[in-house]
Amino acid sequence: MDSILSPTTFHFQLRSRPLLTPFPPSILTINRLKNPRHCVHNKGVFGPQPLRVFATSAPSAETASNKSSSSIPSEMKAWTYTEYGGVEVLKLESSVAVPEVKVDQVLIKVVAAALNPVDFKRRLGKFKATDSPLPTIPGYDVAGVVVKVGSQVKDLKEGDEVYGDISEKALDGPKQFGSLAEYTAVEEKLLALKPKNLDFVQAAALPLAIETAYEGLERAGFSEGKSILVLGGAGGVGSLVIQLAKQVFGASKVAATSSTGKLEFIKSLGADLAIDYTKENFEDLPEKFDVVYDAVGQCDKAVKVVKEGGSVVALTGAVTPPGFRFVVTSTGETLKKLNPYLESGKVKALVDPKGPFPFDKVSEAFSYLETNRATGKVVVYPIP
Numbered sequence: 001m002d003s004i005l006s007p008t009t010f011h012f013q014l015r016s017r018p019l020l021t022p023f024p025p026s027i028l029t030i031n032r033l034k035n036p037r038h039c040v041h042n043k044g045v046f047g048p049q050p051l052r053v054f055a056t057s058a059p060s061a062e063t064a065s066n067k068s069s070s071s072i073p074s075e076m077k078a079w080t081y082t083e084y085g086g087v088e089v090l091k092l093e094s095s096v097a098v099p100e101v102k103v104d105q106v107l108i109k110v111v112a113a114a115l116n117p118v119d120f121k122r123r124l125g126k127f128k129a130t131d132s133p134l135p136t137i138p139g140y141d142v143a144g145v146v147v148k149v150g151s152q153v154k155d156l157k158e159g160d161e162v163y164g165d166i167s168e169k170a171l172d173g174p175k176q177f178g179s180l181a182e183y184t185a186v187e188e189k190l191l192a193l194k195p196k197n198l199d200f201v202q203a204a205a206l207p208l209a210i211e212t213a214y215e216g217l218e219r220a221g222f223s224e225g226k227s228i229l230v231l232g233g234a235g236g237v238g239s240l241v242i243q244l245a246k247q248v249f250g251a252s253k254v255a256a257t258s259s260t261g262k263l264e265f266i267k268s269l270g271a272d273l274a275i276d277y278t279k280e281n282f283e284d285l286p287e288k289f290d291v292v293y294d295a296v297g298q299c300d301k302a303v304k305v306v307k308e309g310g311s312v313v314a315l316t317g318a319v320t321p322p323g324f325r326f327v328v329t330s331t332g333e334t335l336k337k338l339n340p341y342l343e344s345g346k347v348k349a350l351v352d353p354k355g356p357f358p359f360d361k362v363s364e365a366f367s368y369l370e371t372n373r374a375t376g377k378v379v380v381y382p383i384p
């Protein structure tokens with residue numbers, strides 16, 4: 001087995017012998033302790049509170065950026081799994097080798113990370129055939145501070161506050177050493193400087209979802225003056241599709257679906273028409289749209305409400321023509337392009353109010369994401 005593993009994999013296994021010692025299972029609790037500095041809630045979603053994203057900053061980079069390469073430890077805490085399965089396969093390990101940095105990579109001291117459905121689908125073994133080898137440190141989304149740079153890194157330097165989706169191809173050989181760890185190594189091209197107005201929690205909530213939202217809109221040929229229906233408007237991707245369609249692409253009309261309690265939330269993001277999918281069938285609407293963006297897996301119905309010659313983008317589930325599916329390609333360029341919209345506050349990072357989940361509660365964060373009821377993004381913070 002070892003002979004087919006890359007040197008990095010071998011290093012991981014060698015250094016992580018204690019991985020074999022089971023970490024004590026964390027206590028599953030819904031009423032977990034929350035950091036009182038974190039006030040996040042969304043208008044109309046969880047009661048009558050106003051829409052608020054993080055008003056207070058996560059710890060400034062100062063603490064983390066003081067870490068010069070000489071003070072980088074050789075071992076770190078990380079969430080891992082050594083076999084595919086349910087949340088029970090996740091283990092918090094305390095002596096995993098800090099990843100080596102390749103020439104085009106930087107080492108990031110992770111401050112916050114976010115979960116995506118692909119994290120649990122991958123953990124369940126759905127992409128086994130194209131996955132990187134086990135054991136795995138899960139996690140695609142990261143926000144943190146550069147503590148080391150590879151020899152061919154051009155722009156980033158130690159101390160830079162960065163964010164990104166660390167796996168260029170989500171399903172095809174995603175990183176074995178993910179972001180649910182104290183350190184992660186990432187290609188410079190997948191990263192961007194963190195928008196100045198966002199803290200690390202907010203920044204971690206963006207990369208994979210916003211890059212998917214943007215790539216899907218581009219692939220659908222969405223442009224100014226067109227109308228769009230977003231299926232799953234309250235989720236990580238859907239909440240960004242609504243905002244990008246309205247704020248960046250200049251949509252003439254944005255319609256979106258959600259359950260009853262989230263209608264006000266999707267309106268607050270820019271939806272002109274909020275459709276309660278528990279009461280109405282969107283496919284029975286008389287209106288047709290230039291683009292239907294399906295983040296739920298309802299392509300068969302989505303194609304019924306697209307205009308002749310329009311586009312139906314499907315992120316998941318079976319595809320019905322003329323719908324098409326794509327898998328996001330991570331690139332820091334999208335984050336850079338969207339930076340003005342993020343820094344001006346036109347496009348907001350939306351952190352699910354059940355979080356952020358502290359690092360030792362990653363299993364709970366996964367369980368919550370897997371309910372398919374998350375609003376915006378499930379973020380993990382602080383990370384030791």
Ligand SMILES: NC(=O)c1ccc[n+]([C@@H]2O[C@H](COP(=O)([O-])OP(=O)(O)OC[C@H]3O[C@@H](n4cnc5c(N)ncnc54)[C@H](OP(=O)(O)O)[C@@H]3O)[C@@H](O)[C@H]2O)c1
Nearest residue numbers: 117212232234235236237258259315316326327328373374
């Ligand atoms: N192909 C790609 O490159 C790509 C990239 C990213 C994501 N994805 C996939 O796209 C899907 C969405 O991802 P995500 O990150 O947005 O997930 P997510 O944040 O976990 O989505 C949860 C949201 O889905 C909404 N929802 C569930 N059932 C719904 C329904 N029938 N109608 C309308 N809304 C519904 C829920 O709202 P309610 O509580 O109101 O139901 C909840 O707010 C996942 O399957 C993911 O794997 C694919």
